[in-house]
Amino acid sequence: MNRHLSQRLGFSLLTMVAVFTVVPIIGVIVYIFIQGSPAISWEFLTVAPRAGMREGGILPAIIGTFYLTIGTAIFSVPLGIAAAVYLSEYSADTRWTRLIRLAIINLAGIPSVVYGLFGLGLFVLFLNFGTSILSASLTLSIMTLPVIISTAEEALRAVPQAFRTVSISLGATRWQTIRRIVLPQALPGILTGVILGLERAAGETAPILFTGAAFFLPRLPGSVFDATMALPYHLFVISTQVPEMPIRIQYGTALVLLVFVLGMNLIATVIRSRARARRQW
Amino acid sequence: MKSELTWQEFIITRAIKASGYSAIVFVALIFFFLLREGLPTLGEVPLTTLFSDRWYPIEDYFGILPLITGSLIVTVGAALVAIPFGIGTAIYIAEIAPRWMREILKPLVELLGGLPSVVLGFLGILVFSPWLRVFLDLPTGLTALTGSLLLGGIAVPTVVSVAEDALDTVPRAYREGAWALGATRWQTIWRVTLPAARSGVLTGVMLGVGRAIGETMAVMMVTGNAPVLALTPGSLFSPVRTMTATIAAEMGEVASGSVHYHTLFFIGMMLFLISLAVNVVASAVVFQSKKRAERILS
Numbered sequence: 001m002n003r004h005l006s007q008r009l010g011f012s013l014l015t016m017v018a019v020f021t022v023v024p025i026i027g028v029i030v031y032i033f034i035q036g037s038p039a040i041s042w043e044f045l046t047v048a049p050r051a052g053m054r055e056g057g058i059l060p061a062i063i064g065t066f067y068l069t070i071g072t073a074i075f076s077v078p079l080g081i082a083a084a085v086y087l088s089e090y091s092a093d094t095r096w097t098r099l100i101r102l103a104i105i106n107l108a109g110i111p112s113v114v115y116g117l118f119g120l121g122l123f124v125l126f127l128n129f130g131t132s133i134l135s136a137s138l139t140l141s142i143m144t145l146p147v148i149i150s151t152a153e154e155a156l157r158a159v160p161q162a163f164r165t166v167s168i169s170l171g172a173t174r175w176q177t178i179r180r181i182v183l184p185q186a187l188p189g190i191l192t193g194v195i196l197g198l199e200r201a202a203g204e205t206a207p208i209l210f211t212g213a214a215f216f217l218p219r220l221p222g223s224v225f226d227a228t229m230a231l232p233y234h235l236f237v238i239s240t241q242v243p244e245m246p247i248r249i250q251y252g253t254a255l256v257l258l259v260f261v262l263g264m265n266l267i268a269t270v271i272r273s274r275a276r277a278r279r280q281w
Numbered sequence: 282m283k284s285e286l287t288w289q290e291f292i293i294t295r296a297i298k299a300s301g302y303s304a305i306v307f308v309a310l311i312f313f314f315l316l317r318e319g320l321p322t323l324g325e326v327p328l329t330t331l332f333s334d335r336w337y338p339i340e341d342y343f344g345i346l347p348l349i350t351g352s353l354i355v356t357v358g359a360a361l362v363a364i365p366f367g368i369g370t371a372i373y374i375a376e377i378a379p380r381w382m383r384e385i386l387k388p389l390v391e392l393l394g395g396l397p398s399v400v401l402g403f404l405g406i407l408v409f410s411p412w413l414r415v416f417l418d419l420p421t422g423l424t425a426l427t428g429s430l431l432l433g434g435i436a437v438p439t440v441v442s443v444a445e446d447a448l449d450t451v452p453r454a455y456r457e458g459a460w461a462l463g464a465t466r467w468q469t470i471w472r473v474t475l476p477a478a479r480s481g482v483l484t485g486v487m488l489g490v491g492r493a494i495g496e497t498m499a500v501m502m503v504t505g506n507a508p509v510l511a512l513t514p515g516s517l518f519s520p521v522r523t524m525t526a527t528i529a530a531e532m533g534e535v536a537s538g539s540v541h542y543h544t545l546f547f548i549g550m551m552l553f554l555i556s557l558a559v560n561v562v563a564s565a566v567v568f569q570s571k572k573r574a575e576r577i578l579s
Contacts, residue, residue: 003467003468007466011377011467013369014372014373017365017370018378020366021367021441022370022389025392025396026389032400032404079303082296082297082301083297083300086297086298086300086301087301090294090297090301091301096302100301100302100305103305103307103308104304105563105564106308106556106557106560107308109488109491109492109495109560110553111494111495111496111497111552111553112496112497113528113552114528114549114552114553115311116532117315117528117532117546117549120532120537121317122314142307145303145304145307146304149304173290174290175290175294196395199395200395203395203396203398203399203400205399206498206529209532210532232399232400232498236399236403236502239402239502247407254400254404257399258396258400261397262392265392265395
């Protein structure tokens with residue numbers, strides 16, 4: 001019976017390991033909600049920081065993160081979906097395709113601060129876009145691309161082959177088949193991937209550090225060539241660079257960022273589960 | 282009508298194909314710009330200075346060894362946390378947990394992967410490092426150990442999701458065979474399922490470690506930012522500074538084209554090459570194991 005005893009011991013050990021992994025995640029989220037919610041007020045969300053950022057709200061940072069997320073979506077979503085369509089619908093398993101896959105894996109693994117360097121070198125200095133929303137969005141787009149490509153490809157591949165065969169046999173061209181049959185069927189899966197990719201971009205700090213983030217701006221950015229405040233960078237600034245920063249505002253900012261990110265995550269989860277329930281294949 | 286349609290189709294097909302190759306173009310562009318801005322360092326800073334133990338850019342000391350050892354010690358510490366917890370949780374989710382539990386745990390771990398690292402760094406400063414300082418009775422809570430523990434947590438979701446996928450793809454017949462021979466579930470996990478999923482689990486570990494090396498904000502916020510050589514395990518309890526944190530902390534203040542600027546790009550180039558190596562090896566492992574599986578099946 002010894003081996004049954006060791007199974008029981010082993011199982012309880014692994015259960016404990018899983019608990020130790022999961023409890024801190026819930027703890028972090030709950031703790032920030034508890035500490036941050038007293039700071040949240042209408043004023044906090046709708047006015048600019050005052051008195052060296054120690055008073056007032058965080059509106060420019062919220063708007064800035066919103067702009068950067070939209071900017072990232074504009075560049076990365078069409079490119080990412082098109083690349084996924086190529087990999088899933090057009091490419092054969094050649095040496096070039098394997099190289100593309102290797103490149104995607106590598107893009108996913110490049111440290112975020114290296115993306116920041118690249119954005120500084122190419123967009124800010126070489127193309128002369130300056131420290132701007134445009135440079136930061138482009139940098140974040142390239143970082144987001146591998147997430148969108150791989151999730152969208154997975155969604156496209158999940159569409160049964162028979163759908164394509166039938167469409168082609170009815171006289172549709174390859175592009176018509178993709179446009180009218182494959183893409184609509186894969187849409188929920190693609191959308192989930194897109195949102196998860198943008199969620200990561202919204203929370204990133206290192207890539208925008210030298211490409212578009214501003215320490216403090218009294219006004220909202222007027223064009224894509226202006227720098228902008230952003231929630232993650234603002235949190236970094238007020239928790240490390242500003243002395244005697246009220247802790248309430250720090251937790252409040254963390255909470256707003258967390259809600260932004262978790263909200264996107266929730267939307268993605270809902271889309272995925274609803275699509276799963278409705279799927280006929 | 283017909284010719285218009287084929288024209289349209291031709292252009293769209295071309296555009297899609299070009300997008301398909303964009304990933305290769307971007308990797309090449311990133312490498313090119315890192316080389317372009319980073320390689321001049323080798324001409325500007327003598328190699329004996331570059332590979333010395335003093336990083337003090339204001340007085341032109343560009344020794345990157347403290348930064349390398351800083352990254353190394355934090356990453357090794359993170360791996361020691363992430364490997365047991367990551368693989369343990371993956372085994373629990375894939376093999377032990379009941380179905381409803383799995384449906385809760387998987388999204389929760391994925392959620393941890395999506396939490397902004399700056400939020401974790403923020404809690405690291407305000408909550409975790411003061412606690413660690415009191416608990417271990419250290420002069421400061423901002424140490425390599427703090428960074429390691431936090432980074433371990435950040436690397437765990439990567440390890441869990443890749444390793445869990447690998448365990449999940451082990452055919453059920455393998456387990457049933459082991460059970461039929463009288464093995465317990467525990468024996469089956471260790472002697473059959475885990476060995477069968479070995480390459481996938483290894484990939485998860487490598488990608489997790491890769492993520493730890495490249496993590497920037499959380500590490501910069503909690504490791505104390507002192508560029509000193511960290512060679513003994515005792516260095517875990519003192520402040521260090523990683524390669525990523527150095528770039529993030531200093532790039533904002535240097536003049537573009539200066540020696541300091543080029544050196545920071547040089548460090549970025551090293552990080553790029555490390556992540557390239559990790560990912561190429563990791564995908565080679567997967568590729569090899571696929572080949573082996575195909576051989577067995579044929």
